Amino acid sequence: MKRSITRLLMAPSVILLLVWMIIPLSMTIYFSTIRYNLLYPGQNNFVGLMNFEFFITDPGFIPAVANTLILLLSVLIITVVIGVVLSALIDKPFFGQGIVRVLLISPFFIMPTVNALIWKNMMMNPVYGIFAWISQSLGLEPIDWLSSYPLMSVIIMVSWQWLPFAILVFVTALQSQDTEQKEAAQMDGATGLHIFRYLTIPHLARPIAVVVMIETIFLLAVFAEIFVSTGGGPGYDSTNLAYLIYNQALLQYDVGVASAGGLFAVLLANIVAFFLIRAVGKNLTV
Amino acid sequence: MSYLTITDLQKHYDNYHALRGINLSITEGEFLVFVGPSGCGKSTLLRTIAGLETSTGGSIELDGRDITELASSKRDLAMVFQSYALYPHMTVADNLSFALRLAKVPDAEIQEKVRSVSASLQLDPLLERKPKELSGGQRQRVAIGRAIVRQPKVFLFDEPLSNLDAALRVQMRLELARLHKKLGTTMIYVTHDQVEAMTLADRVVILNAGQIEQVGTPLELYRKPNSRFVAEFIGTPKMNLIPADKITHKEDELVFDLFGHTIHFPANRLKGAQPDTAIVGIRPEHLSLVSEGGDLTGRIELVEHLGSEAYAHIQLQNDQTIIVKAGARTELKDGQEVSIKVDVQEIILFNDQDQVISVIPEEA
Numbered sequence: 249m250k251r252s253i254t255r256l257l258m259a260p261s262v263i264l265l266l267v268w269m270i271i272p273l274s275m276t277i278y279f280s281t282i283r284y285n286l287l288y289p290g291q292n293n294f295v296g297l298m299n300f301e302f303f304i305t306d307p308g309f310i311p312a313v314a315n316t317l318i319l320l321l322s323v324l325i326i327t328v329v330i331g332v333v334l335s336a337l338i339d340k341p342f343f344g345q346g347i348v349r350v351l352l353i354s355p356f357f358i359m360p361t362v363n364a365l366i367w368k369n370m371m372m373n374p375v376y377g378i379f380a381w382i383s384q385s386l387g388l389e390p391i392d393w394l395s396s397y398p399l400m401s402v403i404i405m406v407s408w409q410w411l412p413f414a415i416l417v418f419v420t421a422l423q424s425q426d427t428e429q430k431e432a433a434q435m436d437g438a439t440g441l442h443i444f445r446y447l448t449i450p451h452l453a454r455p456i457a458v459v460v461m462i463e464t465i466f467l468l469a470v471f472a473e474i475f476v477s478t479g480g481g482p483g484y485d486s487t488n489l490a491y492l493i494y495n496q497a498l499l500q501y502d503v504g505v506a507s508a509g510g511l512f513a514v515l516l517a518n519i520v521a522f523f524l525i526r527a528v529g530k531n532l533t534v
Numbered sequence: 535m536s537y538l539t540i541t542d543l544q545k546h547y548d549n550y551h552a553l554r555g556i557n558l559s560i561t562e563g564e565f566l567v568f569v570g571p572s573g574c575g576k577s578t579l580l581r582t583i584a585g586l587e588t589s590t591g592g593s594i595e596l597d598g599r600d601i602t603e604l605a606s607s608k609r610d611l612a613m614v615f616q617s618y619a620l621y622p623h624m625t626v627a628d629n630l631s632f633a634l635r636l637a638k639v640p641d642a643e644i645q646e647k648v649r650s651v652s653a654s655l656q657l658d659p660l661l662e663r664k665p666k667e668l669s670g671g672q673r674q675r676v677a678i679g680r681a682i683v684r685q686p687k688v689f690l691f692d693e694p695l696s697n698l699d700a701a702l703r704v705q706m707r708l709e710l711a712r713l714h715k716k717l718g719t720t721m722i723y724v725t726h727d728q729v730e731a732m733t734l735a736d737r738v739v740i741l742n743a744g745q746i747e748q749v750g751t752p753l754e755l756y757r758k759p760n761s762r763f764v765a766e767f768i769g770t771p772k773m774n775l776i777p778a779d780k781i782t783h784k785e786d787e788l789v790f791d792l793f794g795h796t797i798h799f800p801a802n803r804l805k806g807a808q809p810d811t812a813i814v815g816i817r818p819e820h821l822s823l824v825s826e827g828g829d830l831t832g833r834i835e836l837v838e839h840l841g842s843e844a845y846a847h848i849q850l851q852n853d854q855t856i857i858v859k860a861g862a863r864t865e866l867k868d869g870q871e872v873s874i875k876v877d878v879q880e881i882i883l884f885n886d887q888d889q890v891i892s893v894i895p896e897e898a
Contacts (some may be wrong), residue, residue: 428619431586436633436684437607446632450623 279507286501299508303496306505311484312492313516315399319406319488320467320520326407327463328456331414336448339422349419356412360472367405368394368477398478398486405473410466414459421455422448457528464524468517489513535562536597536687536720538583544591545578545744552578554744555592560688560722565714567723569731570741571767577692579741580724584613584690596687612681613690616697618673620665626676627652627661633684651683671702678710682717691723695730707733728768732756740764762888765815771845774821774856775884776814783808790814793851795830797876803893804883812891813884818845820880821858823866828873832856837866848872 280299282292303309338348355363372393374380380390393401425448433443471490474480480487480495487495493513497506538560545553552575560566568576581587583594585606593602601609620629627648634644652658655675665673674694681689691710695703711734714721725731731738732752740747740755740763748760752768759765765773780791788799788808797814823846832848835855844860858874860866883892 426617426619428615428617429621431584431606432613432615432619432680433621433632434586434606435584435611435613436680437636438632439607442636447621447623453623 276507276510279503284504299504302505303508308484308487308492312487312489316488322403323407323467327410327414331418335415335418352415353412361476363409364473364476394478402473402486417455417459425451460528537562539595542592543589546590552744563718565721565736567731567735567738574741575744576724576741580690585609610687612684612686614677614681614694616693618677622665625662630679630683647683651679655679670698689721693725758894762884771818771857773815773817778812778814797829805893815882818857818859820877822875824873824875826873829876830874834866834870
């Protein structure tokens with residue numbers, strides 16, 4: 249009796265969440281099995297797994313998967329490593345600490361589209377960009393970042409966007425580090441580097457795991473930066489899965505293939521999550 | 535064994551003068567205890583010796599070598615912290631060997647040292663555990679072991695027992711005393727608990743507001759305090775302080791008029807000029823309850839029975855409450871009128887600047 253009342257009371261929220269998830273998912277699954285091209289309305293017959301075949305054999309597919317993974321891993325490594333180092337550096341009080349912290353956090357407040365525009369037009373532009381100016385003042389040929397190193401350009405933009413998040417988490421974690429432990433290590437003859445290696449890094453294991461997991465969720469779906477800056481090109485050099493799906497659905501008007509791509513992206517996210525959680529998840533139970 | 539000499543040590547914080555000229559020498563193998571109320575600078579003094587705080591004046595010498603400016607990692611001192619400060623990600627064995635590993639001691643030697651320390655502190659079954667899997671007392675022993683294994687010149691203890699429960703505290707106190715006897719290393723110990731200070735110390739340093747109030751053996755401080763602060767700080771329950779506003783001077787004695795009662799105090803025990811007023815200090819155990827003919831009378835407010843003894847809180851005529859030690863089987867009742875005998879030999883007199891103006895007679 250008591251249990252059925254509990255279930256009854258929980259039902260509305262459970263049903264709402266279920267519907268919220270089930271309807272888009274089942275619609276995607278449904279679209280992925282029919283012919284659904286916006287250029288040929290009304291010809292929505294069942295085609296089996298043909299959409300999946302089209303998506304996987306698309307020339308952009310292999311580069312897109314590779315780019316997605318390269319982008320994910322590079323940004324994770326850059327934000328975690330630089331984030332840990334910067335957080336440790338600004339942990340000790342110094343003059344202007346408050347301002348430095350705000351400046352380090354502020355890129356997080358800038359929306360991805362604006363971020364990409366800033367990097368595209370102000371930093372990486374081969375004519376007006378600051379990088380070009382630096383190269384020229386050193387007597388070097390300016391680099392056209394977006395066409396010469398498109399994926400690396402995207403990685404730089406996304407890292408800049410996500411570094412503040414890592415710093416925010418690590419700085420907070422460092423503040424909870426016990427000062428007496430550090431003092432005890434000092435008395436034991438440890439240098440600053442020893443303390444960083446043997447006390448700070450282990451202390452940060454859990455926050456690092458949290459940062460990796462949360463960033464993974466968002467980095468698998470990077471879109472705005474690519475759309476605004478490189479447009480996935482040149483060729484497929486900076487196309488990731490999210491951009492490829494957009495490309496199928498809204499540039500080639502093939503909703504069926506795009507839905508199949510969406511389902512594949514769900515699959516990939518699960519595979520990545522599985523390995524990541526295996527790798528870093530054990531830190532969460534410490 | 536090592537000795538320490540501290541000369542005119544100063545510590546200023548931004549707008550706070552924490553140590554006001556500390557002069558102290560600590561002899562080889564001594565167990566020295568810093569004690570004082572919170573904020574008196576005892577922890578600051580210890581941390582300055584450890585090198586965790588930088589002094590703003592004066593000098594610290596270890597075995598004749600000036601270490602005032604030396605980094606704490608180079609001073610060869612070991613410290614046991616109040617929170618134990620064990621490294622949470624390392625096992626007990628790794629905690630014990632951390633300093634040795636940093637010092638690049640050969641592996642075989644490290645293992646040998648860790649084994650002997652863990653045997654002497656009964657840590658053997660715990661070596662593979664992490665600190666969070668240990669009880670408070672076990673953590674405390676690991677923290678002490680981590681200090682011992684390095685064989686430092688001086689041990690520093692910063693209120694090491696204050697996080698333990700009462701029974702464990704008594705046990706660890708004994709173990710520390712044994713440890714000092716066994717190792718013979720110089721030890722400096724900070725506490726706010728005067729029982730720890732009295733039981734552990736060879737000498738006690740009483741600090742007050744960043745200055746040394748008095749240094750001496752526990753019994754010296756108890757019997758011959760230099761000031762009212764020390765007299766009140768040492769001893770539980772506190773010393774009774776009764777103002778004597780009317781003093782008559784006679785040939786060889788002073789007569790205190792305490793609300794209708796008189797107490798005769800031999801004049802040869804006075805140092806300095808004869809005072810017009812004084813504060814009479816007398817410890818609870820030097821007062822006794824008598825059926826009649828006592829030096830003071832009062833009404834019992836409350837009796838605290840401790841089992842082996844009892845303390846009677848007695849209200850005097852001036853509404854002041856004093857504490858008298860009574861026998862365990864006392865039949866005292868609240869509200870009862872009692873007569874109190876004062877052991878005049880044990881009276882300590884203070885002037886209105888809280889300085890002692892009487893001499894304590896040597897024991898017969």
